Amino acid sequence: MIKRLWFRIMSMIWHRLSAWNTGGEGIHSPRLFYLVRHILYDTNRLYAWEDIERRREAMLRAPKLVHIEDYGTGINREELVSHIAKKSVMRASDAQRLSRVLNYMSGTEYVPERRRPLRIVELGTSLGLTTAYLASVNSANEVVTFEGSAEVGMMAELNWQKLGLQRIRLIRGNIDETLPKYIAQLSKQGETIDFVLMDANHTGEATLRYWDMLRPLLNDDSMVVLDDIRYSRDMYMAWKQIGQDDRVTSTLDLGQMGVVLVYPPLIKRHYRLRM
Numbered sequence: 598m599i600k601r602l603w604f605r606i607m608s609m610i611w612h613r614l615s616a617w618n619t620g621g622e623g624i625h626s627p628r629l630f631y632l633v634r635h636i637l638y639d640t641n642r643l644y645a646w647e648d649i650e651r652r653r654e655a656m657l658r659a660p661k662l663v664h665i666e667d668y669g670t671g672i673n674r675e676e677l678v679s680h681i682a683k684k685s686v687m688r689a690s691d692a693q694r695l696s697r698v699l700n701y702m703s704g705t706e707y708v709p710e711r712r713r714p715l716r717i718v719e720l721g722t723s724l725g726l727t728t729a730y731l732a733s734v735n736s737a738n739e740v741v742t743f744e745g746s747a748e749v750g751m752m753a754e755l756n757w758q759k760l761g762l763q764r765i766r767l768i769r770g771n772i773d774e775t776l777p778k779y780i781a782q783l784s785k786q787g788e789t790i791d792f793v794l795m796d797a798n799h800t801g802e803a804t805l806r807y808w809d810m811l812r813p814l815l816n817d818d819s820m821v822v823l824d825d826i827r828y829s830r831d832m833y834m835a836w837k838q839i840g841q842d843d844r845v846t847s848t849l850d851l852g853q854m855g856v857v858l859v860y861p862p863l864i865k866r867h868y869r870l871r872m
């Protein structure tokens with residue numbers, strides 16, 4: 598635990614010292630420059646965010662105790678919803694950044710010839726607040742989210758109900774069992790995935806395993822986001838290994854999150870950005 602915490606602190610310090618803060622200058626791809634300058638560094642708020650943040654405040658005050666089936670550690674436990682909201686839910690600034698990205702991807706500016714909704718996959722639902730950010734961008738998009746804990750999933754569904762979000766499919770159970778079934782179904786149908794958020798089992802081994810499962814279903818415009826890439830040394834090494842995959846053309850290291858792009862016209866390069 599101490600080694601992991603020490604790695605996280607030192608790794609974030611090094612990132613802050615070595616990362617760019619140029620607003621996209623030095624990035625030669627027009628698409629990637631636009632993504633960085635006008636989307637990732639944007640500070641405008643979207644209308645749906647206030648309602649989601651009110652749900653976050655409600656979760657931070659919730660005294661309810663829920664049972665958690667933790668398939669990553671194998672240790673089940675009871676935990677307060679307020680504690681989950683404080684410790685295990687993506688911070689608002691990062692979730693809002695992803696919302697902007699999906700808003701951009703949903704438009705024809707990202708892929709001019711696209712005429713279909715996005716298929717979005719989230720590994721690790723938690724209380725469903727980040728899911729709400731992913732789903733609120735465009736009601737036509739399909740969001741499929743995976744959660745191991747049944748009671749936590751119920752809290753997420755309650756939040757979506759209160760937010761009026763309907764086009765979300767929650768798949769409960771051990772992701773190591775449910776994800777392969779979902780991927781097999783999509784493969785059989787010849788479908789692909791446009792956006793993936795990996796925020797479940799924060800180990801390097803699990804991260805690489807999920808990447809290997811999802812990789813064949815990525816299309817040439819897909820984006821994969823890994824949360825907590827500096828959670829531990831082995832998580833960070835998994836992030837670096839994914840960046841070397843032949844299918845990956847560029848990566849964006851945002852400190853807390855890592856963005857993986859498989860857009861073929863990009864020159865393979867790894868960017869560190871200070872957010």
